[in-house]
Amino acid sequence: MPDIAAEVGRILADEFEQACAIVRENLSVVEDRAARLHRDGVVDGAEVEQMMKASADRRRAWT
Known part of the structure; x- marks a missing residue:
């Protein structure tokens, strides 16, 4: 049984890494x-x- 505290x-x-990635992806919005x-x-x-929608639209246009 895995250690609950470790899990x-x-x-x-x-989740912290995911939150940081979201901020990095939207840094221009955050700064604005x-x-x-x-x-x-x-x-x-x-x-x-x-x-945020405009930022997402720009990212989709780049891919």
């Missing part, structure tokens, strides 16, 4: 939103969704 650690490490948040003090959720 949980492996799952968390895998951070600049906008710094400038305006607020970011609209719909606006973030629109930018």
Whole structure:
């Protein structure tokens, strides 16, 4: 029987790597939103969704 703590650690490490990959793939969106948040003090959720969709569309166009 596998050690539960080791299995949980492996799952968390895998999910962390996946989250980091998502951020890396969308770094330009993250940086743009951070600049906008710094400038305006607020970011609209719909606006973030629109930018993420545009980023995904650009990635699909490259493949």
